[in-house]
Amino acid sequence: MVEIVDIDVNEIKLYIERSGFKQKAIAEKSGLDEAKLCMSLQGKRKLEAGEYANICGVLGVPMTMFVKPKIPEKEVV
Numbered sequence: 001m002v003e004i005v006d007i008d009v010n011e012i013k014l015y016i017e018r019s020g021f022k023q024k025a026i027a028e029k030s031g032l033d034e035a036k037l038c039m040s041l042q043g044k045r046k047l048e049a050g051e052y053a054n055i056c057g058v059l060g061v062p063m064t065m066f067v068k069p070k071i072p073e074k075e076v077v
Helices: 009-019 023-030 034-041 049-059
Strands: 005-007 067-069
Touching (some): 009 034, 009 049, 023 034
Antiparallel strands (some): 005 067
């Protein structure tokens, strides 16, 4: 499967911190294990689409907020 967008987990993490939310509360409300959320926000685990949708729903933001286009790697010939 080819990925055409990246989820900017650093921006999610900053948004959570600036909004005063606790990661534990976000995890609970989104139905995600707190350890998985923590690993995802540290870039050690990829968020699945459903997890990302749930997190955005809990935060009350559109799903496009933390998405950035993926720049294709140039093929070396």
